[in-house]
Amino acid sequence: MPDKLVVSTPEAFDDVLKQQFSNFPKGSYMRQNLKDLLGDGVFAADEELWKTASNFFTKTTLRDSITATIQRHTVVLFDILGRKLFNRFALEVVAEIGFGVRMGSLDSDEEHPIQKAFNHAQRALLLRFVRPGWFWKIQRWLGVGVEGEFKHDLKVINTTVMDIVEKALARRSSNNSDNANDILSLILDNVGSSPNADKQQFDPVFLRDIAVMFLVAGRDTVAQTLSWLYLMLSKNTYWEVAIRSEMLQKTVILKPDATDITIEDVDQLVALEAVLMESLRLHPPVPMIPKYVEKDTTLADGTFVEANSLIVLATYAMARMEQVWGPDAAEFKPLRWIDSSSGWAEIAPSKFRLYLGMDLVMSEMKLVMAGLLTKFHIEVQDLEKVAHDVSLTLPVKGSLDAKIIRCTYSKLPKHS
Structure with missing residues (x-):
């Protein structure tokens, strides 16, 4: 197991993700630990493979498909919101946006087996990073322990x-x-025209890897972000009222048929954008990002980093550092994202390689949140008992129990 250096300053992040980006690939250690589940998908990819796949995750390409798919599935979500559905909703949406396939999990009485399989698999992969390689490899060879369970989960997933x-x-x-706009169709349509695409990569195995990557990214990011966001709104009820007030002022939503909401509509909602960004700051979907150090280097602050080691970007820790965010770093304050002069949400442009499909996921979450807020007040119960689970990502441990109140235009929840 290589040595690890954990960093949590903006300067170190800038070094790893921008200034010295080529010196910090995912590397063989990451590939070895993640390949069983993610294959050579975008999460485990470097250089040309990442560039090829990243072309298919633009908001422009998928805008119409996202809007239509979310509008259709939110109707079902509205009807059966009393159940544990954020994970199911996210899985259903990403399956259709990614592959044009409807899984039928949202309105089913039973949870789809792939849900539990993904949850267990990600826990197994996380343990690979904290246990010696020989230990988990022996478990895998013998088919026992966490690795034995992972083998079963992998069969379900595959x-x-x-x-x-x-x-x-x-x-x-x-x-x-002929006019399919799902990710798979876009990839296959562009195989011949993309100068960076190796046609041999677009075989069933590669498509399987892309599918797993897309399902993991979309399911986890959307479901977990919605869960944490509603926890934050339940603790800070003023901001739910602020979002609703902005909806009324801009006459975007709160109308009889909420499924008419479009990406253009939600892009006008500054309060919603700020609340979403602040929730993502405090609860990042990927709390730690490990990178391989290809050669000896020195960071901007003078820290020496040895070749063949790992450098870990602690995004969760950096979000709570007072020297980065000020004395109120641990507090939920969406105003920090709103420019006082322009009145618009201020988000720094991406200057280095970030999460693939971020625009897509942001659009999906804003559409879902706007739709839910037109019809429901969701009040998370037992706020102080909500905790993180063990995973590669940042899920809520167990279920997120909530009280669902249907809203009317004349009687909306007030700030308490």
Whole structure:
């Protein structure tokens, strides 16, 4: 197991993600630990493979598909919101946006097996980073312990994902897929025209890797962010009222048919954007980002970093550092994202490689939040008992119990 250096300053992040980016690939250690689940998908990819896949995750390309898909599935979500559905909703949406396939998990009485399989698999992968390599490899070889369970979970994931890919390819070969806007169709359409694409990469194994990557990214990021966001709104009720007031002022929503909401509508909602960004700051979907150090180097602050070690970007820790965010770093304050002169949410442009599909996920979450706020007040119960679970990402431990109150235009929840 390589030595690890954990950093949490903006200067160190800038070094790793921008100034010396080429010296900090994911590396063989990351590939070894993640390959069983993610294959050579975008999370485990470097250089040309990442560039090829990143072309398919632009908001412009997927705008129409995202809007139509979310509008359709939020109708079902509204009808059955009393159940544990954020994970199911996210899975259903990303499966259709990514592959044009409907899984039917949202209105099912049973949770789809892939949900538990993904949860268990990510816990197993996290443990690979804190245990000696020989230990988990022996467990995997013997099929015992966490690795034995992971082997079973991987079969569930691979069976489900390959079924999704096969259905998507079958639909694509039919006469009804000429104008398909899902990720898989966009990838296949661009194989011949992309100068960076190696056609041999676009085989069933590569498509499986892309599918797993997309399902993990979309399911976890959306479901977990919605969970933490509603926890923050339940603790800070003023901001729910502020978002609703902005909706009324801009006449964007709070109208009879909330499924008419578009990306253009939610892009006008400054309070919603600020609340979402502040929730993501305090509860980042990926709390720690490990990178491999290819050669000896020195960071801007003078810290020497040895080759063949790991440098870990502690995003969760940096979000709570007073020297970065001020004395109120641990507090939920969406105003920090709103420019006092322009009145718009101020978000720094991405100057280095960040989370693929961030625009896509932000659009999805804003559409879902706006739709939910037009119809429901969601009040999380037992606020102080909510905790993080052990995972590569940042899920809520167990279920997030909430009281659901249907809203009317004449009677909206007030700030308490």
